[in-house]
Amino acid sequence: MFILNGIGLNNGLCLGKAHLIKIDDFNVEFNSIDKKKIKSEIDRFYKAIDKTINYIDTSIDSIESKFQKNELIALIAFNKLILKDPLIYEETPKIIKNHECNAEWALNNNLKLMIKNFEKIKDPYFKDRKKDVIDIVNKVMEVLLTAKKKIPNVTNKIIVTNNLSPYELLDLKKQNPKGLISATGSISSHIAIVAKNLNLPSIVGVKNATSLIRENDDVIIDSTLDSILINTDKNIKSFYVKKIKTFYSDIKKLEKIKRKKTLTLDKKRIYLRGTIDSPSEINKILNLNPDGIGLFRTEFLYEDANFSNTEKNHYKSYLSIAKKFKNKKVTFRTFDMGFDKNLNTKVDSPMGLRAVRYSLKNKDFFEIQMKSLLLVSLKFNINILVPFITSVQEVIEVRKIIKKVQNEISKKEKLRFKFKLGVMIEIPSTLFILEELSKLVDFFSIGTNDLIQFTLAADRNNADLNELSNPSHPAILKILQYLSLQSKKLNIPMSICGEVTNNIDFLKLLISYGFDDFSVSYSNFLSIKNSVLNLNFKALVAEYKKSNRYKINLLN
Numbered sequence: 001m002f003i004l005n006g007i008g009l010n011n012g013l014c015l016g017k018a019h020l021i022k023i024d025d026f027n028v029e030f031n032s033i034d035k036k037k038i039k040s041e042i043d044r045f046y047k048a049i050d051k052t053i054n055y056i057d058t059s060i061d062s063i064e065s066k067f068q069k070n071e072l073i074a075l076i077a078f079n080k081l082i083l084k085d086p087l088i089y090e091e092t093p094k095i096i097k098n099h100e101c102n103a104e105w106a107l108n109n110n111l112k113l114m115i116k117n118f119e120k121i122k123d124p125y126f127k128d129r130k131k132d133v134i135d136i137v138n139k140v141m142e143v144l145l146t147a148k149k150k151i152p153n154v155t156n157k158i159i160v161t162n163n164l165s166p167y168e169l170l171d172l173k174k175q176n177p178k179g180l181i182s183a184t185g186s187i188s189s190h191i192a193i194v195a196k197n198l199n200l201p202s203i204v205g206v207k208n209a210t211s212l213i214r215e216n217d218d219v220i221i222d223s224t225l226d227s228i229l230i231n232t233d234k235n236i237k238s239f240y241v242k243k244i245k246t247f248y249s250d251i252k253k254l255e256k257i258k259r260k261k262t263l264t265l266d267k268k269r270i271y272l273r274g275t276i277d278s279p280s281e282i283n284k285i286l287n288l289n290p291d292g293i294g295l296f297r298t299e300f301l302y303e304d305a306n307f308s309n310t311e312k313n314h315y316k317s318y319l320s321i322a323k324k325f326k327n328k329k330v331t332f333r334t335f336d337m338g339f340d341k342n343l344n345t346k347v348d349s350p351m352g353l354r355a356v357r358y359s360l361k362n363k364d365f366f367e368i369q370m371k372s373l374l375l376v377s378l379k380f381n382i383n384i385l386v387p388f389i390t391s392v393q394e395v396i397e398v399r400k401i402i403k404k405v406q407n408e409i410s411k412k413e414k415l416r417f418k419f420k421l422g423v424m425i426e427i428p429s430t431l432f433i434l435e436e437l438s439k440l441v442d443f444f445s446i447g448t449n450d451l452i453q454f455t456l457a458a459d460r461n462n463a464d465l466n467e468l469s470n471p472s473h474p475a476i477l478k479i480l481q482y483l484s485l486q487s488k489k490l491n492i493p494m495s496i497c498g499e500v501t502n503n504i505d506f507l508k509l510l511i512s513y514g515f516d517d518f519s520v521s522y523s524n525f526l527s528i529k530n531s532v533l534n535l536n537f538k539a540l541v542a543e544y545k546k547s548n549r550y551k552i553n554l555l556n
């Protein structure tokens with residue numbers, strides 16, 4: 001038996017036989033062609049492009065959900081742009097003409113050039129798109145070579161692949177495979193987006209998966225642990241057979257609690273709101289009936305290749321969310337473009353020009369976002385949350401921008417903007433200026449991810465520092481207790497977001513400290529809610545008061 005790790009998607013589990021789909025590069029030969037046939041060779045190339053566009057347009061017809069379709073439309077638009085890029089669409093015919101050669105060779109040449117150009121790009125998001133370019137150009141190549149790949153039979157199998165395109169995955173899903181393991185892919189890659197939308201238990205970015213896993217190997221995917229177990233012994237296999245059964249029957253059972261108000265057994269109200277990391281999660285979280293949205297990371301709107309920084313785009317996105325969650329609290333966090341967010345900004349460090357720092361240095365950019373949010377606030381009550389605040393001065397500047405934009409919108413008319421302004425408490429400096437900040441804003445939201453990272457000087461993206469990034473470090477626990485007390489003393493609402501809220505054990509501790517408002521991820525939402533429904537608040541406080549994590553004893 002051996003174990004491989006990657007990036008788990010969909011919080012799913014499955015067990016089955018591996019089916020390998022290795023996709024090798026095309027072996028394209030140079031064939032010289034007669035001068036008289038050049039025109040028809042160029043026509044053949046254009047026809048292949050048209051056929052490919054037709055193929056990608058129809059490939060999404062199989063997806064029933066309108067929402068999932070929308071997400072793929074962005075990918076299709078990007079692929080069409082590639083196919084119509086002058087390097088492909090204009091240069092390939094030129095090469096055919098100049099070299100008097102076959103279309104396949106000309107196209108392959110251009111693909112190599114495009115790949116080289118992509119490799120020069122530093123931005124990780126665009127670098128990641130290299131794979132999309134290869135996928136779509138290979139599709140044209142396939143049409144030219146009329147070498148349609150034999151469709152593999154993956155029914156009830158776990159697909160193990162090195163290079164599957166998102167469209168091919170869509171095709172294969174019709175056969176009901178059990179899961180997917182991909183050697184390539186990151187959390188933002190299109191294969192991951194499609195796998196997530198298809199709700200297929202998947203692990204992506206598993207280096208060398210296709211050489212380490214063999215055809216018909218027994219495979220277990222546990223995406224809750226980001227792990228794949230290969231050829232396990234009988235005991236582990238039967239452990240997983242049971243685990244999978246209870247895992248899915250628990251999920252079914254949890255459906256029943258969706259409509260329930262989140263009250264502990266002794267009727268203490270706890271607010272569980274959704275965290276939205278990507279537009280694709282909005283409908284999924286809506287379906288779970290949360291107490292609103294605790295954190296909408298607006299920077300992720302840029303995940304959609306079609307999203308550009310226009311007022312219309314922002315307004316449309318925010319309005320549709322506010323509408324969907326009307327009468328519930330929705331917190332839009334202004335841009336936190338950051339080092340770790342794969343966006344097209346030049347942030348070279350998690351402590352660099354990110355979030356509110358970027359927004360205040362690029363006021364035109366920030367005003368567009370603010371204006372859109374304020375326009376939405378004319379129709380719905382919303383919360384606007386500003387990330388990465390380190391000083392009072394920054395909040396004053398944000399307030400000035402808000403005032404300026406409000407004046408622009410109202411043009412002497414008396415309008416009622418219905419919003420609350422909050423800041424994130426995620427940088428240790430804010431702990432010492434809470435009182436001053438509380439006079440400028442309506443609420444605080446603790447960003448535990450960064451608070452832990454900066455308090456413990458432990459880069460949250462460095463896997464070697466996992467042990468050090470410990471939420472239970474006495475310093476972090478003391479800070480959280482302090483914040484809970486300050487929230488009461490300063491009479492300002494304080495919610496909590498960040499990964500710790502997805503851990504029920506830690507969430508219980510936070511409840512015992514007096515917090516009651518949490519932003520939780522979609523995939524953990526119902527199981528967290530279920531645990532809270534079964535808590536006895538008074539008993540929990542009494543029990544936790546005795547524990548070391550409550551009476552923080554530094555020698556323990």
Ligand code: PEP
Pocket residue numbers: 295297336426446447448449450451497498499
């Ligand atoms: C945090 O820092 O805890 C947080 C919620 O913000 P992000 O993870 O987006 O930095």
Ligand code: MG
Pocket residue numbers: 387426447449450
């Ligand atoms: Mg943060």
